[in-house]
Amino acid sequence: MMNSELVVDKGSTVSSLSAAEQAVFHFPQGLPGFEDLTRFLLCEREGLKPLTLLVALDVADVALPLLRSAEFLIDYSPPILASDLEALDAKSVEELDLFVVVTFEGSGDGVAVNLMAPICMNLTRRLGRQVVLPDGMYPLHYPLVRTHE
Amino acid sequence: MLILTRKVGEEITIGEEIVISVLEVRGSHVRLGIKAPPSFTIHRGEIYERIREENLRASSIALAQAGALSEKLRSVLPETPSALKSS
Numbered sequence: 001m002m003n004s005e006l007v008v009d010k011g012s013t014v015s016s017l018s019a020a021e022q023a024v025f026h027f028p029q030g031l032p033g034f035e036d037l038t039r040f041l042l043c044e045r046e047g048l049k050p051l052t053l054l055v056a057l058d059v060a061d062v063a064l065p066l067l068r069s070a071e072f073l074i075d076y077s078p079p080i081l082a083s084d085l086e087a088l089d090a091k092s093v094e095e096l097d098l099f100v101v102v103t104f105e106g107s108g109d110g111v112a113v114n115l116m117a118p119i120c121m122n123l124t125r126r127l128g129r130q131v132v133l134p135d136g137m138y139p140l141h142y143p144l145v146r147t148h149e
Numbered sequence: 150m151l152i153l154t155r156k157v158g159e160e161i162t163i164g165e166e167i168v169i170s171v172l173e174v175r176g177s178h179v180r181l182g183i184k185a186p187p188s189f190t191i192h193r194g195e196i197y198e199r200i201r202e203e204n205l206r207a208s209s210i211a212l213a214q215a216g217a218l219s220e221k222l223r224s225v226l227p228e229t230p231s232a233l234k235s236s
Binding site: 031032033034047048049050051053062063064065067070071072073074075076081082083084086087101102103104110111114115116117130132135138140142144145146 | 186187188189190192193196197199200201202203204205206207208210214215216218219221222223224225226227230231232233
């Protein structure tokens, strides 16, 4: 089936990934829902664009579909605390790449992104962290709908 | 679980750096003040729970439907990045 080569099961399929995709990213705190998983691969493939997959390295079948927020929003600038920057070994938010988690909406028809908890990554240092923003600042479910001008 | 009874104005300390104070009790609402080093992130429990559920839901479809999801994204994303729509 399509994309089955992306399933990572401890070694065998990792070797089929490109060198860039084999770079391991560390999420020292894990992710909400996956607190024990700290090592991930970032898969950005031509065929999957604009989707990026954050694939867990230590278990099979865990991958979060991500989208770079800059791909579709010009004014998304969540406040990143000094402690988050420190954990990501970054001096400013400009050093980070911001991603948001994508989900199919209930009916499976629409898609939504989680703007409340961006995945912040320092691509140089290969560190990542999902930052939970203060309540009410950005929506947990932001539906993506093409607007016709 | 450790269970303690505290009065308004009293505190609980956790380790050497975290202090939780009871500021006010009104009916069934309790206002708490929390002092902790900036490296600790503090959230209402239900917010973290919602993010957890969202991540679990997102990951459950990722691999099997990555192609379909990507196609759907291409159909709804604007040609150029735009401003956030307020709901």
